[in-house]
Amino acid sequence: MKRMHVRTLLTVGIVAAFAGLVALSYVQTAPDPADSQYYLARPLSETGASNRVAGIYLNYRLIDTLLEVLVFSVAVLGVRYYLRKSDNIDLPDLSESEVVQTAVSFLSPLALLLCMFFAIFGHISPGGGFAAGVIAASALLYVAIAYGMTATEARWDPRRLAFAEKAILLSLLIFILVPAFVGKSPLTDLLPKGTPGDLLSSGSILIYNMLIAAKVFIGAWLIIAAFALHRGEL
Amino acid sequence: MAAIVAFILFGIGILALVLRRDLVIKLLALGMINAASILFFISIGDRQGARSPIQLPGDTAILVDPLPQALVLSAIVVNFAILALALVFVMILCERYHSTDSTRIEQEIAREIDEEETPCL
Amino acid sequence: MIARWILLALLPVVAVIALSQSRRLSAIIGMGLFSLLLAAVYLLMHAPDVAITEATIGAALVTAIYVLAIRRTGRLIVVADEVPGLIAREGKQIVGLEYDILVGFAREVGLDLSIQFVPLRRVRWLIDHHEADMGAGGIIPLAVEASNLMPTPQHLASGVYRFEAKSLPRETARIAKIAETAPDYEGYFSDLLTHDRNGTLPTVATSLDLARVLALGRMGAALHGLDRMDGSYGYAFLIAQKRVELQRDYVGYLTRLRDSGQLETLIGRHFS
Numbered sequence: 001m002k003r004m005h006v007r008t009l010l011t012v013g014i015v016a017a018f019a020g021l022v023a024l025s026y027v028q029t030a031p032d033p034a035d036s037q038y039y040l041a042r043p044l045s046e047t048g049a050s051n052r053v054a055g056i057y058l059n060y061r062l063i064d065t066l067l068e069v070l071v072f073s074v075a076v077l078g079v080r081y082y083l084r085k086s087d088n089i090d091l092p093d094l095s096e097s098e099v100v101q102t103a104v105s106f107l108s109p110l111a112l113l114l115c116m117f118f119a120i121f122g123h124i125s126p127g128g129g130f131a132a133g134v135i136a137a138s139a140l141l142y143v144a145i146a147y148g149m150t151a152t153e154a155r156w157d158p159r160r161l162a163f164a165e166k167a168i169l170l171s172l173l174i175f176i177l178v179p180a181f182v183g184k185s186p187l188t189d190l191l192p193k194g195t196p197g198d199l200l201s202s203g204s205i206l207i208y209n210m211l212i213a214a215k216v217f218i219g220a221w222l223i224i225a226a227f228a229l230h231r232g233e234l
Numbered sequence: 235m236a237a238i239v240a241f242i243l244f245g246i247g248i249l250a251l252v253l254r255r256d257l258v259i260k261l262l263a264l265g266m267i268n269a270a271s272i273l274f275f276i277s278i279g280d281r282q283g284a285r286s287p288i289q290l291p292g293d294t295a296i297l298v299d300p301l302p303q304a305l306v307l308s309a310i311v312v313n314f315a316i317l318a319l320a321l322v323f324v325m326i327l328c329e330r331y332h333s334t335d336s337t338r339i340e341q342e343i344a345r346e347i348d349e350e351e352t353p354c355l
Numbered sequence: 356m357i358a359r360w361i362l363l364a365l366l367p368v369v370a371v372i373a374l375s376q377s378r379r380l381s382a383i384i385g386m387g388l389f390s391l392l393l394a395a396v397y398l399l400m401h402a403p404d405v406a407i408t409e410a411t412i413g414a415a416l417v418t419a420i421y422v423l424a425i426r427r428t429g430r431l432i433v434v435a436d437e438v439p440g441l442i443a444r445e446g447k448q449i450v451g452l453e454y455d456i457l458v459g460f461a462r463e464v465g466l467d468l469s470i471q472f473v474p475l476r477r478v479r480w481l482i483d484h485h486e487a488d489m490g491a492g493g494i495i496p497l498a499v500e501a502s503n504l505m506p507t508p509q510h511l512a513s514g515v516y517r518f519e520a521k522s523l524p525r526e527t528a529r530i531a532k533i534a535e536t537a538p539d540y541e542g543y544f545s546d547l548l549t550h551d552r553n554g555t556l557p558t559v560a561t562s563l564d565l566a567r568v569l570a571l572g573r574m575g576a577a578l579h580g581l582d583r584m585d586g587s588y589g590y591a592f593l594i595a596q597k598r599v600e601l602q603r604d605y606v607g608y609l610t611r612l613r614d615s616g617q618l619e620t621l622i623g624r625h626f627s
Binding site: 008011012015016018019022023026027030031036037038039040044045050051052053054055056057061064065068069071072075076078079082083124125126128130133134195196197216219220223227230 | 237238241242244245248249252253278279286287288289290291297299300301303304305307308309310311312314315316318319321322323325326
């Protein structure tokens, strides 16, 4: 047998053995899912959110979500920093044909509508701020593919978007600290909870969803724009 | 059952990470390891005959555990951003050494280390 | 229930197929398909939030980012001036001696070949600015010692021919017409055209290399006073000085071509 084959087989064997061991130990000691009722046991009116998942990551465990948003911002910052020096050769005009442009001109607003639906109704139905932001970024990506990167850059200037991103982050911070002035600890929810299932329910989960959607949209679009500009085309 | 598939995918991801030499494929394998971990998280909350964790008041159905889903939701988006950063580093590496083959890049770096003169001693 | 089992069983299969592709683009698309299947699995496990997020990120954004990233990595970018016989377009294909050499070289170093046709004066600029890897197109490296480009060993001996330009006045209109219909040839005959515009054509003795002279002859220009200049010139490619690895690979490849006689065969095929 050739040496490469021996090495490959040995690697496959070792990894398979380890994976098998882990699977076996999990199957034998897996906890019963019916035991995990910690958050489901709490009444719905505590968070007021119909969407239990949103109630957890935007109310009980808000700090985790905000720190994840911070990690996202740092990653976007890193991508923009390392791709900053783009030698400006003539960017080719790579806009697509009329067919694609027409199709995008009515598909992209649909995607934006979906983003707004997920952001605004994130506490009632599945979705949430993260999905909304990503969908909006891909909507803008379709526009950029159809009309070319230069035209899209003219309307969505990356530097202004970066400024808007920092403004959103700052407003998020201020919104968290507001309860500290009233006398409660930061991160508590001061807005009324309402009846679950209504649009204006669940306190500030609505506001967090919209802020996170905007933040993730700008961040993801800045990443894509940095990649596209570095390559000189989209 | 889904947990076992998650372990299998994790194993496939590690195998691809070790055995393939192209850096871009290695990054794809890292993405697969991410996906396998997330699948495992979702699978431990799933119960027999339960429903999605959307509950209107007055509803008394059994719900799936929402905690693993909440943990994993923001992790997916952050994984994407970190993957983009890793891809930036791969691009910089490729522009520096003009290859995406990891063995060749290692040889180039070893050659550079051999050829440079150590400033001290 | 059945759907969930089928999808779960399909996941490792798609994963193995996607990660064992040899082309990067196939692997990326395979992983996009894997993400979509995974989103369906999440939906069947009663996690709609996660399914939506995974579908959008995995299928749209990750694929877009990877495709943007691999656009230039893994390609051998060659900028060339169009010279019939050496590297030129015929219909949709590219034919020529230099094209054959480049195709073999790219295959050997495992990169995808990508050729762009630019005017001759842009070739050096592009390689200087590291926008392209190699320069081709009937370049005779005469005056490149000043710049930081390194010519490779020549692959085809050529000559530089001097001819009386006063034979051309009737023909320059035709050359200009040809240059209009095939605007890529403009850089190719740009010296002649510039002199023609300045009105100094009758007094200038121009020099062009062998392949271009042959091309002019093929286009019907009659050149009088054709005189071969002394000295040995040869066609070569241009590679930037800093690309030591690429130069080494190319020199090895060319010596192998020459030793095995394949270079002669290729020359004979195009310049018989």
